Amino acid sequence: MPNKQIQFEGSQGDKLSAKIDLPEGEYSSCALFAHCFTCSKNLRAVGNIAKALNKKGIAVFRFDFTGLGDSGGKFEDTNFSSNIDDLINASKYMEDEMSAPEILIGHSLGGAAVIQAASKIESSRAVVTIGAPSDPTHVQKHFESKRDEIEESGSAIVKLAGRPFRIKKQFLDDLEKSKMDKQMENLGRALLVMHAPLDDTVGIDNAAHLYKMAKHPKSFISLHGADHLLTDETYSLYAGAVIAEWSSIYL
Numbered sequence: 232m233p234n235k236q237i238q239f240e241g242s243q244g245d246k247l248s249a250k251i252d253l254p255e256g257e258y259s260s261c262a263l264f265a266h267c268f269t270c271s272k273n274l275r276a277v278g279n280i281a282k283a284l285n286k287k288g289i290a291v292f293r294f295d296f297t298g299l300g301d302s303g304g305k306f307e308d309t310n311f312s313s314n315i316d317d318l319i320n321a322s323k324y325m326e327d328e329m330s331a332p333e334i335l336i337g338h339s340l341g342g343a344a345v346i347q348a349a350s351k352i353e354s355s356r357a358v359v360t361i362g363a364p365s366d367p368t369h370v371q372k373h374f375e376s377k378r379d380e381i382e383e384s385g386s387a388i389v390k391l392a393g394r395p396f397r398i399k400k401q402f403l404d405d406l407e408k409s410k411m412d413k414q415m416e417n418l419g420r421a422l423l424v425m426h427a428p429l430d431d432t433v434g435i436d437n438a439a440h441l442y443k444m445a446k447h448p449k450s451f452i453s454l455h456g457a458d459h460l461l462t463d464e465t466y467s468l469y470a471g472a473v474i475a476e477w478s479s480i481y482l
Contacts, residue, residue: 239324241297242316245304248272249294249321251329252281258290260482261325262474263332263352265318265341266293267362267460268370269391271300276461277338283471287479292325292332307386307397310405311344311367318348326354333357334478335420339433339459343367346414346441357478359423361470362459364433365440368406374398415444421481422449425470432459450477 234252241247250272262284266272272293281291296314298306322332331354337345342363349355364370371378374389377398381387386399422445426438442451452473457466 237328239294240320241302241304242313242320243297243304243308245297245302247294247297247303247317247321248301249292249324252278252285252291252293254285254288254290257288258330259288260333260478261290261292261330262334262336262478263318263321263325263345264291264293265314265335265337265344265348266296266299267339267341268373269299269306269394269396270338270460271295273300274338274460275464276467279461279464279467280336280471280474283468284475287472287475289334289475289478290329292321292329294321307399307402310402311340311347311409312405314340314344315348315351318344319351322348322352322354333482334359334474336474337361337363339363340367340370343409343411346411346418347409349418349420350414355420357421357423357481358418359425359474359478360438360441361425361454361461362427362430362433363424363437363441365437365444366411367409369433369437371403371406378403412444415441416446418445421478423452423474423477424449425452425454425473427454427457427459427461427466429456430459448481452477 295302297304342360
């Protein structure tokens with residue numbers, strides 16, 4: 232399927248890198264994709280989900296958050312709130328240049344971000360989470376061993392997915408401010424929760440809590456034997472196909 236590489240301005244004024252995956256011919260709707268914590272738009276699973284959506288006539292806009300992937304800016308100066316603002320900026324670009332997003336899809340922490348952003352993206356009608364935490368503070372477990380240093384010194388270098396990242400205290404403080412339960416209760420959009428029962432990064436109990444707090448219409452899909460990053464393309468292609476069919480009745 233054809234795709235376009237573009238740039239747009241992020242919430243902190245940096246140029247963010249994005250890719251638009253287009254179906255052959257006209258597209259019926261657009262989806263905005265938020266990648267997982269410290270990942271990028273180029274994760275193979277994201278590409279497979281976009282491919283499956285394209286086959287159903289849905290265009291997909293995926294981008295790198297500030298300071299990650301091919302985007303500008305410093306990761307250490309970002310936080311969960313700035314990720315939400317990046318999503319809102321992406322939706323504005325889509326509205327101006329192609330079509331406003333009706334489907335918001337988020338993987339892992341990106342799933343928590345799209346839930347928070349949904350009420351600020353008026354065009355959104357359907358929200359999908361994949362392996363998402365029910366509380367953004369869940370990511371703190373990745374740098375728990377450096378928690379004291381971050382609190383005392385203001386920052387620390389933490390290895391995430393084998394790469395060094397500087398985590399500042401403001402990142403931790405911002406996570407504590409997020410109120411996921413309230414956002415879930417007032418989501419006002421159709422919700423699809425997708426989660427792997429064997430996910431050892433974000434446990435299945437997170438999916439149960441998200442589903443419990445949300446109001447109808449809501450659905451849950453088990454990703455059976457998948458891992459957190461959907462490294463087996465069977466599950467990422469399946470997820471994309473299911474999202475396309477599920478969302479069609481809400482658009």
